[in-house]
Amino acid sequence: MLKLVKLQDHAEGCVFVVAPDCLRVLASGVVIGDAAGTIRQFPAWALTIRAAGFRVAFVAQDGLESLLDDVPWALLDVLFIGGSDEWKLSDEARCCAVEAKSHGKLVHMGRVNSFKRIKRACEMLCDSADGTFLLFGPDQNLPRMLKWWTRAKHGLQAHLPWGVRR
Numbered sequence: 679m680l681k682l683v684k685l686q687d688h689a690e691g692c693v694f695v696v697a698p699d700c701l702r703v704l705a706s707g708v709v710i711g712d713a714a715g716t717i718r719q720f721p722a723w724a725l726t727i728r729a730a731g732f733r734v735a736f737v738a739q740d741g742l743e744s745l746l747d748d749v750p751w752a753l754l755d756v757l758f759i760g761g762s763d764e765w766k767l768s769d770e771a772r773c774c775a776v777e778a779k780s781h782g783k784l785v786h787m788g789r790v791n792s793f794k795r796i797k798r799a800c801e802m803l804c805d806s807a808d809g810t811f812l813l814f815g816p817d818q819n820l821p822r823m824l825k826w827w828t829r830a831k832h833g834l835q836a837h838l839p840w841g842v843r844r
Contacts, residue, residue, distance in 0.1 A: 680730035689731040693806065694756045694786070697723035699737035711739030711761050717748050724753040735786065737761075738778075743770040751781040759787040759804065767798050775802045796823075797830040 679685060680695070700715030716737055724734045736754040739761035757778035759766050766787065775785045787799040790807035799807045812819050 680727065680732065686731065692732055694735040694758075694784075695727045695730075695732040696735040696737060696758050697727060697754075699739060699760065711737070713739050713742040713745055714748075717745060717750070721750055721753055724750070728753075738771065738774045740765040743773045746774065746777050749777075751778075751783065754783060756784045756786050759785065759799075759802070760789075763789070767795070772802045775804065779803055793826040793829065796826045800827075800830040 697720055700712040700719055701709050702712045702715070703709050716739065720736055724736075727734045733755040734753065735756035735758040736749065737758045737760040742749070742761075757774060759771055759775060761771065765771055766789070778785050784805045785803060787795070787802065787804045787807045789809055790796055790799055791809035791811040795809070796807065811823060
């Protein structure tokens, strides 16, 4: 896909391309992210994505907080907070976001479709977020989402004496 002319025409405006993460299927059939596996396969993907002219995002998932010294920080531009719903909202995920910020990286959270999630993304100092909320009734939901962001950011700034630093 990175070689598609249609995609290449938008490379300059693209915020990032997410490198594929490594997944495991449990005996129960549940699919979970494999943080160590994602770290192992990331360098090759990062080089491929960057060679195509795009910034690179690394997917953080359950357990990454104990592997932060192994993350190839120099190869990524964005830490993409993924993983299970429980983990992505956890203090462990926030530790990963703080570590990314200490390396000068942007932080993005995926599957953000409610005020609660937007508020948590702001608390975790995420620079951006995405979700499917706007696909359903964009004319009505875009104003709602913008209000959520404003409320979440205002609430966070009111609790941090130095404001939100990005």
